[in-house]
Amino acid sequence: MRRMHARVVKTYDGKAEVELNYSESSKDSVHCGACSMSSRPSGKRETVIADNAVGAKTGDIVICELKEHAEIKSALLLLIGPLVLFMITLGTAGAMGMELWQSFIAGLTVLALTYVVLQRLLKNKTYYYIEGIK
DSSP, X not given: OOEEEEEEEEEETTEXXXXXXXXXXXXXXXXXXXXXXXXXXXXXXXXXXXXXXXXXXXXXXXXXXXXXXHHHHHHIIIIIHHHHHHHHHHHHHHHTTOOHHXXXXXXXXXXXXXXXXXXXHTTTOOSEEEEEEX
């Protein structure tokens, strides 16, 4: 599991918006620093939504973790699923007698619609959770 220290920015409906602090947590965890490598010190830190079962309040310093297999689940949902739908659309459009460029446009349209639908369905979906208050 990846442990990260974070500061709670806002809380609502059993969730908390947290600002991740990688420099502190990298000593305790497997964090490699790649996600913050290109950011400037004055740049905005990464904020994510986390499940707030411990009842952390705004301003609290908390320990966040990723749920089990979070990377695999999110990759399947956001990358593999839309790619499979894109390929199915290409094949279906080709079988319907469309030319290659028309099949490609149809595939891109389905891909765009898939991402719009996923964005609306997964608006508050999170794989982070607050383990405890520091």
